[in-house]
Amino acid sequence: MPIRSLLVAAICLLGAADASAQLRLPSVQLPQLPLNSPLLRDTGRLLDRTDLANLATARLDQVANLLRQHRDVLEPDPRGDPVVRHEILAWSPSEAGLAAARAAGLIVVDAEPGASTVVLRVPGQVDTAAMLERLRQLDPDGVYDFNHVYTSSAAQPSGAGSDAPQALPRAAHALKVGLVDSGIARDHEVFEQARIQPWGCDGRDHPSAHGTAVAALMVGRSARFRGVAPQAALYAADIYCDSPAGGSAARIAAALDWLAREQVAVINLSLVGPPNQILERVVAGMIKRGHLLVAAVGNDGPAAPPLYPASYPGVVGVSGVDKRGQPLPEAARGPQVMFAAPGNQMVSAAIGNPPYRTVRGTSFASPLVAALLADALRQPSLEGARQAIADAAKAASGNPSGVQNPELGYGVLGAKFRADPSAFR
Numbered sequence: 001m002p003i004r005s006l007l008v009a010a011i012c013l014l015g016a017a018d019a020s021a022q023l024r025l026p027s028v029q030l031p032q033l034p035l036n037s038p039l040l041r042d043t044g045r046l047l048d049r050t051d052l053a054n055l056a057t058a059r060l061d062q063v064a065n066l067l068r069q070h071r072d073v074l075e076p077d078p079r080g081d082p083v084v085r086h087e088i089l090a091w092s093p094s095e096a097g098l099a100a101a102r103a104a105g106l107i108v109v110d111a112e113p114g115a116s117t118v119v120l121r122v123p124g125q126v127d128t129a130a131m132l133e134r135l136r137q138l139d140p141d142g143v144y145d146f147n148h149v150y151t152s153s154a155a156q157p158s159g160a161g162s163d164a165p166q167a168l169p170r171a172a173h174a175l176k177v178g179l180v181d182s183g184i185a186r187d188h189e190v191f192e193q194a195r196i197q198p199w200g201c202d203g204r205d206h207p208s209a210h211g212t213a214v215a216a217l218m219v220g221r222s223a224r225f226r227g228v229a230p231q232a233a234l235y236a237a238d239i240y241c242d243s244p245a246g247g248s249a250a251r252i253a254a255a256l257d258w259l260a261r262e263q264v265a266v267i268n269l270s271l272v273g274p275p276n277q278i279l280e281r282v283v284a285g286m287i288k289r290g291h292l293l294v295a296a297v298g299n300d301g302p303a304a305p306p307l308y309p310a311s312y313p314g315v316v317g318v319s320g321v322d323k324r325g326q327p328l329p330e331a332a333r334g335p336q337v338m339f340a341a342p343g344n345q346m347v348s349a350a351i352g353n354p355p356y357r358t359v360r361g362t363s364f365a366s367p368l369v370a371a372l373l374a375d376a377l378r379q380p381s382l383e384g385a386r387q388a389i390a391d392a393a394k395a396a397s398g399n400p401s402g403v404q405n406p407e408l409g410y411g412v413l414g415a416k417f418r419a420d421p422s423a424f425r
Contacts, residue, residue: 087119087248097141120144128146152182177234193221210270211238226417228372267293267294283314293316297334302332328343340412346418373392393411
């Protein structure tokens, strides 16, 4: 596989001077791991470790595992990226486009209320890629793509119940922040005083290691832990729901539609995947309306192709750094990096015992930046978003030039919010 070869080459080229730091990384709550991954099982130790090769190739392994284990609901697109089997997405299709789709044998599935994304179901024995090409020929003015699946770590539910969410603020300038991720263990001690509005999964809770850790970094607080903005209300969309088809472009689009209706100005997305025309339109629409979408750039390595949604124009792409402010060797590089934040040698909330564990990767840097920006942008606003980014760039450290670079972007934010593992031993 060409991408895997690039990753292995990039890892081999990393200098030997810091080999111990590069080859021994925390294995708990990695940013992109499959459901039921052995790496997500509780080992009973806070500072569990694995090597860099496992972390840098985790997403590719996840893709392969998902396609192998869930052939009934997933299939690869022509490039090998996972998509929901026999589904095509349409962006605001015209009546003529829908008529052409029906004439070709496609079934129009009801979309989310008010959404611009429509799911089209491909008949059972028809090749999805061939049908997509045919539909594009029948309606050249329409926008159609696969229903790609975007990946992030997702553990099995802990089995613990969750309390009802507290009342959320409705004032126009109330502090709130959005999250598109997997489920949150709302019964964890860090969320005891948190105001969380969940969305997705038909109202059922599906707590996950990844979603819990990311949410805690944003709004968590306990006697020994503090996220960036515990006073903020968190609007949290679970797009996975423990389903192998979770994390699809259609679910991301629906979650963003919900957050737009709730007027949540800043939204974190610690998930990655391939480019998708429909998701690109959804993201562009959010940015045009003055939202700030903050996304992890991914951990496929510095030589890997760009990942999305972080690489879409206008998205705040976030990389990760260690406690010295140095870029993580597995973090992506490129013009999509707008900021960096702590992503290593840090602790966040976990499901089970111990209740706090080390985390590593750009997935855990991104929520720090999102929570910081949320205080600067309380309502969607194009001018407000520009000003929030400009102010953040001035406040960032580690890049005295003030010119965006492919490793740190404008610099490092949120260094003081890195919870050091030494305090949790």
